[in-house]
Amino acid sequence: MTAQLTTETDTRRVSAGLSRPLRIGPASWLVPLRAGLACLVGLVLLAVLVALDLAKGDFDVPVADVVRTLLGGGDPGQQFIVRELRLPQTLVAILTGAALGLSGALFQTFARNPLASPDILGVTRGSALGAVAVIVLSGASGYGGGLITGPLQTMGVPLAAFAGGMIAATLLYLLSWRKGIDGQRLVLVGVGLSAALTAATSYLLVKARIEDAASAQVWLNGSLNARGWEQAWPLVWTLAVLVPLALLLARSLNALQLGDDSARGLGVRLQTTQLFTLIAAVGLVAVSVSAVGPLEFVAFVVPQIALRLTGGSRPPMLASMIYGACLVVAADFVTRVLIPFALPAGLVTAAIGAPYLIWLLLRTNRKVSA
Numbered sequence: 001m002t003a004q005l006t007t008e009t010d011t012r013r014v015s016a017g018l019s020r021p022l023r024i025g026p027a028s029w030l031v032p033l034r035a036g037l038a039c040l041v042g043l044v045l046l047a048v049l050v051a052l053d054l055a056k057g058d059f060d061v062p063v064a065d066v067v068r069t070l071l072g073g074g075d076p077g078q079q080f081i082v083r084e085l086r087l088p089q090t091l092v093a094i095l096t097g098a099a100l101g102l103s104g105a106l107f108q109t110f111a112r113n114p115l116a117s118p119d120i121l122g123v124t125r126g127s128a129l130g131a132v133a134v135i136v137l138s139g140a141s142g143y144g145g146g147l148i149t150g151p152l153q154t155m156g157v158p159l160a161a162f163a164g165g166m167i168a169a170t171l172l173y174l175l176s177w178r179k180g181i182d183g184q185r186l187v188l189v190g191v192g193l194s195a196a197l198t199a200a201t202s203y204l205l206v207k208a209r210i211e212d213a214a215s216a217q218v219w220l221n222g223s224l225n226a227r228g229w230e231q232a233w234p235l236v237w238t239l240a241v242l243v244p245l246a247l248l249l250a251r252s253l254n255a256l257q258l259g260d261d262s263a264r265g266l267g268v269r270l271q272t273t274q275l276f277t278l279i280a281a282v283g284l285v286a287v288s289v290s291a292v293g294p295l296e297f298v299a300f301v302v303p304q305i306a307l308r309l310t311g312g313s314r315p316p317m318l319a320s321m322i323y324g325a326c327l328v329v330a331a332d333f334v335t336r337v338l339i340p341f342a343l344p345a346g347l348v349t350a351a352i353g354a355p356y357l358i359w360l361l362l363r364t365n366r367k368v369s370a
Contacts, residue, residue, distance in 0.1 A: 035310040035319060042322035046094070049329045053090045054082050056337040092227040093332045093345075094325045095235035096292050097302075099284040101324020102246060104299030105306070105315035106281035109253045110274060111186050117300035118285040119353075121190030123169050124296075125197035127289035128220055130164020131157045132201050135216040136208040157219065158231070158290040165286030168197060173278060222293040222346020224332045231291040238287040242280045246317055249277055257314055295331075295346045297353020298324055304356075327352070 054066045061069070061078055068074050069082045100118075107116045118124045134157055172193055176186045201220075205213045252273040255266045285299060302324040303315030309323075310316045331348040 032310065032312065035312060035316055038306070038309040038316075039319050039322055042319060042326060046322060046326050046329065049326055049333060050090055050094070053093070053329055053333045053336075054086050056333070057081075057086065088228040088232055089224055089226070090329065090332065092232050092235065092291060093224055093328045095232060095239060096224075096288045096295065097298060097325035097328030098321040099235060099239060099288045099324075100295060100298040100328070101302040101306070101320035101322075102243065102317055103281045103284035103288070104301075104324075105303040105317050105320040106246060106249075106253075106277050106284075107299070108303050109256070109314045110277045110281070111184075112257065113184065113187050114304055115300075116187050116190070117297075117303075118165075118281070119294075119296055119300050120187065120194065121172055122194035122197055123165050123172070123282055123285050124289055124294045125194045125201070126168020126171075127161040127165035127286055128294055129197050129201045129204075130167070131161040131219055131290075131293070132204050132216045133164075134160040135219065136204045136212050158234075161290035161293075162286045165289055166282060168193065169278065169282035169286075218344070219293045221344035222295040222349070223344040224292055224328075224335070225344075227292060234287055235291055238283060242283050243321075245276065245280050249273060249280070250317065253277065253314065293344075293346060295328060296350040297356070298327055298349050301349075301353045301356050302327055 051063050051066055054070075055061050055063045059081055061081060065074055065078055066082055069078045070087075074082065104117045107118060107121065108114055110116070172186070172190055175193065176189045178185065205216060208216065252268045255262070255268045256270075256273065258266070288295070303320045306319035306323050307315045310319050327349065328345065331345040334348050335343045335345050
């Protein structure tokens with residue numbers, strides 16, 4: 001029945017000129033024209049932002065020389081500035097933005113709620129708690145005097161942040177489970193869990209030595225400064241595994257938009273789809289937070305922007321990845337080049353996302369009142 005419904009829907013979209021078939025060998029897809037155009041525009045915008053991010057800084061490099069250096073040319077000074085100093089940080093920004101954008105799209109599709117994002121559901125707060133605990137208890141700020149040493153101290157902040165995010169997601173899943181996962185209940189439980197984790201983090205900061213608290217607070221703001229290949233490679237491998245998984249779930253997620261009962265009637269394995277969607281979404285946000293700290297509202301804002309650009313029925317995965325990368329690279333450029341003093345990139349993304357959250361809540365209230 002699912003195949004029949006999909007075939008009829010695809011045929012109507014092709015007949016109406018809304019989609020075009022794309023065939024590569026034995027595989028074929030229908031590409032929505034508006035979504036394809038939005039992705040193409042996003043890729044062009046991303047290329048421009050990356051070129052500017054690599055070109056500008058304390059020592060400016062012409063954009064043409066940046067391209068030449070990336071292709072193997074340029075003088076030794078340009079190679080050092082572009083390829084050694086700036087490229088790793090820009091690559092981390094691209095990968096982090098793509099991972100957060102895709103994670104937000106999966107969360108919001110799964111819950112059928114635009115408020116469902118790792119920031120709201122407590123996954124980001126769990127990662128923050130894990131990182132702050134290691135900084136405070138092990139003295140990972142570099143000032144020494146930590147309460148614990150040995151394996152926990154060598155584990156480091158990134159791994160603790162990843163573990164904290166996964167534990168928070170497990171709690172979220174268990175507390176939300178009532179013979180299945182309901183999107184509305186998931187958001188409400190997530191809000192409460194996020195508040196509890198934030199309180200625990202604040203307690204650790206109050207009890208910490210002033211040096212450790214200051215170091216933890218810098219990390220909590222989310223920063224791309226001095227990020228290198230050691231942060232980039234975990235992001236690369238995570239995306240290599242979880243992006244194909246997300247794409248395989250796309251058709252089942254489309255059916256979920258019709259409601260749980262309708263999805264079951266169409267042959268979707270509801271619990272399996274929900275579980276793998278959560279695994280992919282949580283893995284993406286946990287590895288992102290472990291690399292750069294919490295970049296607030298990226299996973300919340302970007303999927304909704306991409307949805308409005310593509311005109312689909314749910315947040316699009318590919319467009320969310322592209323525009324997530326654009327937002328984080330733009331935040332890196334603003335904090336590193338345009339602002340004359342050091343500012344964490346997370347503050348820039350929060351400044352964009354907070355007004356959007358207020359607008360979305362007001363818009364939702366107006367619809368309910370109407």
